[in-house]
Amino acid sequence: MSWADSSVFYQIYPLGACGAPQHPDGETVNRIKKVKDWxxxxxxxxxxxxxxxxxxxxxxxxxxxxxxxxxDPRLGTNEDFREVCDALHAEGIRVVLDGVFNHVGxxxxxxxxxxxxxxxxxxxxxxxxSFSGRSNYGDPFWYQGWEGCFDLVKLNLNxxxxxxxxxxxxxxxxxxxxxxxxxxxxxxxxEPEFMKRLRRDCAALKEDFWLCGECxxxxxxxxxxxxxxxSCTNYECYKGLYSALxxxxxxxxxxxxxxxxxxxxxxxxRGKHLMCFCDNHDxxxxxxxxxxxxxxxxxxxxLFGMPGIPCIYYxxxxxxxxxxxxxxxxxxPEMIEPEWNANCVWISKLxxxxxxxxxxxxxxxxxxxxxxxxxxxERAVDGERVLVAINADANECxxxxxxxxxxxxxxxxxxxVSFEGGIPMAGYSVQYIKV
Numbered sequence: 001m002s003w004a005d006s007s008v009f010y011q012i013y014p015l016g017a018c019g020a021p022q023h024p025d026g027e028t029v030n031r032i033k034k035v036k037d038w039x040x041x042x043x044x045x046x047x048x049x050x051x052x053x054x055x056x057x058x059x060x061x062x063x064x065x066x067x068x069x070x071x072d073p074r075l076g077t078n079e080d081f082r083e084v085c086d087a088l089h090a091e092g093i094r095v096v097l098d099g100v101f102n103h104v105g106x107x108x109x110x111x112x113x114x115x116x117x118x119x120x121x122x123x124x125x126x127x128x129x130s131f132s133g134r135s136n137y138g139d140p141f142w143y144q145g146w147e148g149c150f151d152l153v154k155l156n157l158n159x160x161x162x163x164x165x166x167x168x169x170x171x172x173x174x175x176x177x178x179x180x181x182x183x184x185x186x187x188x189x190x191e192p193e194f195m196k197r198l199r200r201d202c203a204a205l206k207e208d209f210w211l212c213g214e215c216x217x218x219x220x221x222x223x224x225x226x227x228x229x230x231s232c233t234n235y236e237c238y239k240g241l242y243s244a245l246x247x248x249x250x251x252x253x254x255x256x257x258x259x260x261x262x263x264x265x266x267x268x269x270r271g272k273h274l275m276c277f278c279d280n281h282d283x284x285x286x287x288x289x290x291x292x293x294x295x296x297x298x299x300x301x302x303l304f305g306m307p308g309i310p311c312i313y314y315x316x317x318x319x320x321x322x323x324x325x326x327x328x329x330x331x332x333p334e335m336i337e338p339e340w341n342a343n344c345v346w347i348s349k350l351x352x353x354x355x356x357x358x359x360x361x362x363x364x365x366x367x368x369x370x371x372x373x374x375x376x377x378e379r380a381v382d383g384e385r386v387l388v389a390i391n392a393d394a395n396e397c398x399x400x401x402x403x404x405x406x407x408x409x410x411x412x413x414x415x416x417v418s419f420e421g422g423i424p425m426a427g428y429s430v431q432y433i434k435v
Contacts, residue, residue: 002230004181004210005273006361007094008046008304008351009311013053013281015062016332017314020074023060030076036087041338045317046351049094051183053281053332055081061328062098063185064105064151068169078176085177096210097173099182101166102189103145103152106137111153115139126162128154146189157194167201174205187213187223187232195228212275224272234274234308236260241278241302242286245295245392250375253302254367257377261307261365269307270364276308279316281332287319294428297346298392301430304350305388307365307379317344353411353432359386360411360432368401374425376401386411387433391425398422408435 014020018031032055042050054062057070071081085095104111110123118124118140119131128144135142136150146152155162173179182202184190195213202209213223215232223229237260240253260269278286278299286299296319304310318339322331354360363379363386370376373393379386387408389399400422407418411432417423423433 001362002210002273003094003208004049004096004212004231004309006355007049007309008355009049009051009096009275009309010042010045010047011051011053011277011280011311011313013062013314013332014055014075015053015072016281016329017335018075019334019336020072022329024057024072024074026073028073028077030080032071032075032080032084035084038338039087039091039093041340042093043091044340044348045312045344046348046355047312048092048355049096049180050088051096051311052098054098054100056100059105059107059151063100063103064107065100066105066107067109068166069172082177085179089178094180095177096181096183096212097177097179098185099170100185101155101157101194102186103154106151106153108153114141125156125159127156146186157191163194163197167197170198170202171205174209180206180208181210181212184211184213184229187229188215188218192222192228195223199228220269220272220274224269224274231273231275231309233280234260234276237274237276237306237308238278238283241299242289245299246289246291248392249372250390250392251370251372253306254370254375254377257306257365258367263364263366273361274308275311276303276306277311277313278303279313280311281313282324282328283331284324285313285316285320285322285331287316288321288323293319294394295392296343298390298428298430300343300347300350302388302390304347304354305360305379305390305430305432306377307363310351310354312347315339317347319343349412350430357384357386357411357432357434358382359384359434368403369399369423371397373397374399376423385435387423387431387435389423389425389429389431389433391427391429394427396427397425399425403435405435408433 018034057067057072058064071078113123114121130142133142144154211229212231213229216235240256244253318341359379363381366378368376374391376389376399403419
């Protein structure tokens, strides 16, 4: 079992959260140290792992890397970020970085060499190039961009020199910042053999090094296996979370969870720990997408109760809003200081219950009671059994099913819950009941 499997993650998009200008301005400002001021907030929430979005020098938004060895000057220096990582580690908080390896920006030093020297550049084979045409930018060669975006120049990951450069960068990150893992951007676009090399080489650098991939659809087993990644983003259940609540149809999310984690022979991912989330830097925030604001606490209750590794996106714990239709930067705003409200208190309780329960971390999934507006599912492992009871409706209801117990203790409140006549479920409630 990986250290990440039992962790509660917090995602920070540094360029946005720290108030950096959207484009490089030639100045070096140590904005990244602002994260140190947030450590008490993270501890209070129950977070024990931080996933940083792009941190290295880039053309614009971070996913267009210029230099894998240098912290973006808009955020500060390498020493500034080392100080932040040391402070997080000192508080028992692991550090995971965004590994953007499928593509780089046009300002990437090796691509600039190709722009300057053309076919004479020793780096021309680092990319997918053809000197028989012209690029969309009018360059005297054609090159492959990521999904047709020519600001993002696709790397030739089959070239051993490119792999060596990337592994060298990761080694530098481990040595400088003592990082604990990587989230691989657009992992679904990466060469399988490259991911296998990453798994081997990163394990050699650090035995418990963790790899998580950004995966959208399809069979996650293609990437999450003994040879490649430890985990990936569970976009299927991300969509199911908010959609099930907005349509008041919990069958949607429970169907996905059953398909992924139930004990049936055809279950896809039982025993695997996928990263689950209510929102992130690429999608409308949960506080904006839910049609009923009262469902915010229910969504997080489901997040921490279902199989997977819960990840909170900065600001969303207190209900920060942001809509994708207004552009990516509206999802990645500056946060002057963290807020603390009732939903933050609620998440801190959920995080505590999750981390302290083996069943909530490692248990499988079994539907016990399922209706449109309420559900009860079981998480069980090695004799520990927890029932997750959720009511998305304003009205009280009763959850019925095969409990085989007279009652149990709510891990969130510490109170005893009697099952006489079914599990009592208050309006807009979530319970983790150990039986």
